[in-house]
Amino acid sequence: MKGSSVSVVDRIASALKLRSIQGSITLALLVMVVIAIVFMGLTSYTVARRAIISTAHGYTGALVSQVRTSIDTYIANMESIAEVIHRDENVRGYLRNVNDPGSENALRYADSAASLLASISQTRDDISLLMVYGTPDRALFHDPGMRLNTYASLTDQKWFRAAQAEEGGAVISGSHVQNVVADRYQWVITLSREIREHADNELLGMLLVDLNFRVIEELASAIELGERGYVFIVGQNGDLVYHPQQQLIYSNLRHERIGDVLSHGSGSFTAQVRGEDRLYTVDAESDTNWKIVGVNYVDELITPAREIQVYFVLFGILCFLLVILLSLRLSVRISKPIQMLRESMKSVERGDFDIQVEVPGRTEVADLGRDFNIMISEIKALMKSNAEKQDEKRRSELRALQNQITPHFMYNTLDSIIWMAEGRQYDNVITMTSALGRLLRLSISQGEELVTVANEIEHVTNYLRIQQMRYADRLDYSIEVAEDVRRLKTLKVVLQPLVENAIYHGLRTRYGKGKVVIRAFADDDLVFTVSDNGSGMSEELVAGLLSKAMDDLPRRGRNGSGVGVRNVQERIQLYFGRQFGLAYEAEVGSGTTVAVRQPVMHSDDPAQ
Amino acid sequence: MIANRLIRRVMISAVIVLAVASGFWFALAAREDGERKIMVVLKSVGADEAPDEEMEFWEIVRLGLRAASQEYGIDPIIVGPPRERDIEQQVEILAAVVAQKPAGVILAASDYEALAPLASEARNRGIALVTIDSAVAGDASASFVATDNLRAGEKAGRAMAELVAPDKPVAIISHIHGVATAIDRERGARGGLTESGEFRILGTYFAENNPDRAYEIAVHLMMEHTDLGGIVALNENTTVGTGRAIRDMGRSGEVKLVGFDHSKEEISFLEQGVIQALVVQKPFNMGYLAIQTLQRVMAGQRVEPFIDTGSRLIRKSNMYEPQNEKLLFPF
Numbered sequence: 001m002k003g004s005s006v007s008v009v010d011r012i013a014s015a016l017k018l019r020s021i022q023g024s025i026t027l028a029l030l031v032m033v034v035i036a037i038v039f040m041g042l043t044s045y046t047v048a049r050r051a052i053i054s055t056a057h058g059y060t061g062a063l064v065s066q067v068r069t070s071i072d073t074y075i076a077n078m079e080s081i082a083e084v085i086h087r088d089e090n091v092r093g094y095l096r097n098v099n100d101p102g103s104e105n106a107l108r109y110a111d112s113a114a115s116l117l118a119s120i121s122q123t124r125d126d127i128s129l130l131m132v133y134g135t136p137d138r139a140l141f142h143d144p145g146m147r148l149n150t151y152a153s154l155t156d157q158k159w160f161r162a163a164q165a166e167e168g169g170a171v172i173s174g175s176h177v178q179n180v181v182a183d184r185y186q187w188v189i190t191l192s193r194e195i196r197e198h199a200d201n202e203l204l205g206m207l208l209v210d211l212n213f214r215v216i217e218e219l220a221s222a223i224e225l226g227e228r229g230y231v232f233i234v235g236q237n238g239d240l241v242y243h244p245q246q247q248l249i250y251s252n253l254r255h256e257r258i259g260d261v262l263s264h265g266s267g268s269f270t271a272q273v274r275g276e277d278r279l280y281t282v283d284a285e286s287d288t289n290w291k292i293v294g295v296n297y298v299d300e301l302i303t304p305a306r307e308i309q310v311y312f313v314l315f316g317i318l319c320f321l322l323v324i325l326l327s328l329r330l331s332v333r334i335s336k337p338i339q340m341l342r343e344s345m346k347s348v349e350r351g352d353f354d355i356q357v358e359v360p361g362r363t364e365v366a367d368l369g370r371d372f373n374i375m376i377s378e379i380k381a382l383m384k385s386n387a388e389k390q391d392e393k394r395r396s397e398l399r400a401l402q403n404q405i406t407p408h409f410m411y412n413t414l415d416s417i418i419w420m421a422e423g424r425q426y427d428n429v430i431t432m433t434s435a436l437g438r439l440l441r442l443s444i445s446q447g448e449e450l451v452t453v454a455n456e457i458e459h460v461t462n463y464l465r466i467q468q469m470r471y472a473d474r475l476d477y478s479i480e481v482a483e484d485v486r487r488l489k490t491l492k493v494v495l496q497p498l499v500e501n502a503i504y505h506g507l508r509t510r511y512g513k514g515k516v517v518i519r520a521f522a523d524d525d526l527v528f529t530v531s532d533n534g535s536g537m538s539e540e541l542v543a544g545l546l547s548k549a550m551d552d553l554p555r556r557g558r559n560g561s562g563v564g565v566r567n568v569q570e571r572i573q574l575y576f577g578r579q580f581g582l583a584y585e586a587e588v589g590s591g592t593t594v595a596v597r598q599p600v601m602h603s604d605d606p607a608q
Numbered sequence: 609m610i611a612n613r614l615i616r617r618v619m620i621s622a623v624i625v626l627a628v629a630s631g632f633w634f635a636l637a638a639r640e641d642g643e644r645k646i647m648v649v650l651k652s653v654g655a656d657e658a659p660d661e662e663m664e665f666w667e668i669v670r671l672g673l674r675a676a677s678q679e680y681g682i683d684p685i686i687v688g689p690p691r692e693r694d695i696e697q698q699v700e701i702l703a704a705v706v707a708q709k710p711a712g713v714i715l716a717a718s719d720y721e722a723l724a725p726l727a728s729e730a731r732n733r734g735i736a737l738v739t740i741d742s743a744v745a746g747d748a749s750a751s752f753v754a755t756d757n758l759r760a761g762e763k764a765g766r767a768m769a770e771l772v773a774p775d776k777p778v779a780i781i782s783h784i785h786g787v788a789t790a791i792d793r794e795r796g797a798r799g800g801l802t803e804s805g806e807f808r809i810l811g812t813y814f815a816e817n818n819p820d821r822a823y824e825i826a827v828h829l830m831m832e833h834t835d836l837g838g839i840v841a842l843n844e845n846t847t848v849g850t851g852r853a854i855r856d857m858g859r860s861g862e863v864k865l866v867g868f869d870h871s872k873e874e875i876s877f878l879e880q881g882v883i884q885a886l887v888v889q890k891p892f893n894m895g896y897l898a899i900q901t902l903q904r905v906m907a908g909q910r911v912e913p914f915i916d917t918g919s920r921l922i923r924k925s926n927m928y929e930p931q932n933e934k935l936l937f938p939f
Contacts, residue, residue: 152879176933228678228679248893250931
């Protein structure tokens, strides 16, 4: 569990290598995620945009028609006020007597008419001016303090002319500054209507109802269409009744799609103004023939759709990360077991067959791990049986070698017995035969390959006795065994062939008494030495004696004693290894000493 | 062990996801909060106790500011002294504004020299500065958004030249000596008068921005020069004073008057025929263009050093045309 962050970075780096398994997985997943996100993002954006715009159209349409209804209500009010004034007999009386203002009748009518106007205006805040006008230049206002602006020629005013053209019908004029009252300039919507005699339709005068334009302004400016959206009102001829940025439009600092609005009926359209899409929602249902227009900035409307895009980008990044993490996790799940398997294989290469791979899970790689384990244990069993076979082979070889000794010695001993029997030395024959018997028992009775040093010494003693008898006075021997080695183990029938060789090589060719000295002691190893005082051996002879070439075996007929020595050497080395075995010290004329080295083995030690 | 590692991995993933997500939200939030502060220092924001006639001009400027602000989705803070003549107070206000280090400042300087040091300090602090109506000394302002008074004066002069027979003398009554707007208007008026021939210009008379003084000058001129063809008055006070003199002397229509601005009295004189023409500024446009220009400056775009907000010559015959109605009667 070392530095996770580092390993994460490494993993990311390795995952991005396209050739690796996880690289391919990552790439495939990423491509899928990107395609899915882009597709979904674009689709949802388009759908959302369409839905938002149609909602905005509906919403704006409702607001705009609300403005229209309110305006129509105001206008209807103005019309009903006009109707009241129009019908009023006092007003008509005033107008009939307008050219004789001083008369009692005129004054009475004027008073009553003025108080009608005053009482009407008192009930309505939105009405800014009520006026009854008779030519030439006589007027009644709702406020008796008001005077006619004599510099403003009324008859030239648009609203005056429009009413004249209507001949008794009410006319609504768009927003303008009303200047009929001296020193009073107010923005109003004007209703003007001629007053005519019922009987002969003779013109009596003009009546005027002004609606304070601020009412309309407030109505329209109160509508909020997003941060920047607005409402404007266009008159029949394309003149602006209300626009929040009227001055900018007149100064050409701003452009408004008035032409488009005029050519459209109720409904909505989008138009580009200064590089921005705007949604125009037109209501043309008003009784005034005005068109009320709501303007939305499309950019503003689709902010939610933009947000959806942002969410998708966010979501996309999340998915990206998830994919990377997922592929890391996958790569760990796939490559780690493989890595483990590879490590195990390496240690098997180094010769460790005891290993068991532990690949967790149920993946294919885990199966592979289990198969690998089965394979390893099979190989291990195979190798074990192979080793056992090798061992068996070695043992049988050993037995074969050991078996070579007995017939060879038997042959020589029986030869001696025959020779003594021929010489009628019957006591000697008995002694020798019993010694031979003990010798055989020692080498046969125990099937073991290892015997105690004591046994081995006894064995060689019996042998020497036999030989002493054969060579009579000519052979002398002594045996010196260190007390501490008596219970150590030794390969059996080691000394006898060496003694045999010492007698045949060293003593038989010598004139005079020969002596064989046997010693047993332990330094680091168990050492036997067999010395004779014979004629010694040449180096070539020593080399020949220890030559391992088994092809030389058939030569034993000519030089039989060499067979035994080589046999001892081979057995010790088969049994204990090359570092053990025989070493000759010989010089021509001064005797021979052979030392046998074996490892120290106590009797309770297991063999090997 | 495996559980541990799993938990750790999940936690690392969670941290990465959170970090990325929060980065996103911060970016979004920054974008939303990125609406940079804009402050407007006007010559006057009005005082409750003394509603100023000249306040109307600034009211309309503010309407223009508001219209543009809505369009750009910003919310400027508008400050200023109660009256135009409170120069020291405006200096203090500007100092406080500069100390707040807003992104942009719009300044209508009530004094050409007094506000110049603060203006250059603002510039040194990296505040985008746009001046409106009246400039300050130095080059601290990225753009000057105002009425081109030379052209406004020309319009007045040209209108006078059309109204008066070439053999009659004409006088100019200026509101103040040595002020840039007055100098420009006078130069423009003289240029407009002499454009189509030689006019006898009696001279330029200074009324110290006082209608009574203008009245005296006008009466004196009419008495001295019985053949006086007309008077060009260069601001509201001189126009009103001159108008009153012409009316009182009973010379309406005989002595032509071309004036500036659009007070109620002037409009009344225009209707009565005392005044033949008025040159009207466009304060709404001034406010609107000020914001527009400042936005461009803050966006690093190039702007013209001087932006003319325009003026309009209005006669009795066209005073109720829609384009002029809104200028003459803003409310």
